[in-house]
Amino acid sequence: MNLHVIGFIPPIVGVDNEFNTFRLGGFYQKRLSIGSQVYLLNEKEKMIFGRAQVENIDVGSLGEMLLIHAHKNHTELGNDPNTAPERLNETIRRIYGLHIATLTKKTTVLYMKRLE
Numbered sequence: 001m002n003l004h005v006i007g008f009i010p011p012i013v014g015v016d017n018e019f020n021t022f023r024l025g026g027f028y029q030k031r032l033s034i035g036s037q038v039y040l041l042n043e044k045e046k047m048i049f050g051r052a053q054v055e056n057i058d059v060g061s062l063g064e065m066l067l068i069h070a071h072k073n074h075t076e077l078g079n080d081p082n083t084a085p086e087r088l089n090e091t092i093r094r095i096y097g098l099h100i101a102t103l104t105k106k107t108t109v110l111y112m113k114r115l116e
Contacts, residue, residue, distance in 0.1 A: 004031060006052075006110070007043040009095065014074030015040060015050065020111045021074060022065060022088065024096055029059050029108045037115065056111035062092070063103035072111070 006021065006028070032038070032054050040050040058069065070088040071081035079087065093101045 003037055003039055003051075004028075005039045005041050005048070007041040008074075010042060010044050012042060012049070012074075014077040015052075015112075016114055018055070018111070018113050019074035019077060020069055020072045020109050022062075022069070022092060023108045023110065024062065024092070024101065024105050026059065026106055026108060028110055029057060032057065032110065038112070040114075051115045052112040053115055054110055055113050058109045058111075060107065061103060062089075062101065062105045062107040065107045065109050066103075069109045 006023075008015065008021070034054055034056060036054040038052055038054065039048045040052055041047070042049050058065065060068075066085040066089055070076055070084035073084065073088050075091060076084040076088055089101075095101070
């Protein structure tokens with residue numbers, strides 16, 4: 001079995017049960033499939049903090065993926081789902097930069113279920 005690592009930037013929230021994570025580009029779409037298991041990495045401490053299984057994968061433009069999936073993102077669980085796309089877009093723009101995180105950028109959304 002091929003295990004991959006997916007990094008998260010602290011504060012790490014919403015990754016205890018089922019959640020999704022947004023990743024710009026198509027890297028994970030090419031390397032993961034439904035049923036794949038991944039290690040969850042704290043990017044700051046460079047420590048594995050858990051393992052999850054990929055439940056679903058969707059790919060499209062960042063703008064489209066925000067409208068469809070933002071409310072289930074690990075950073076948005078428990079927040080108002082109606083304003084999740086705007087909040088998550090701001091978070092992604094802070095992480096990747098304004099010139100990279102454009103609404104037309106190819107984006108992969110990974111739905112995962114925490115295993116440990």
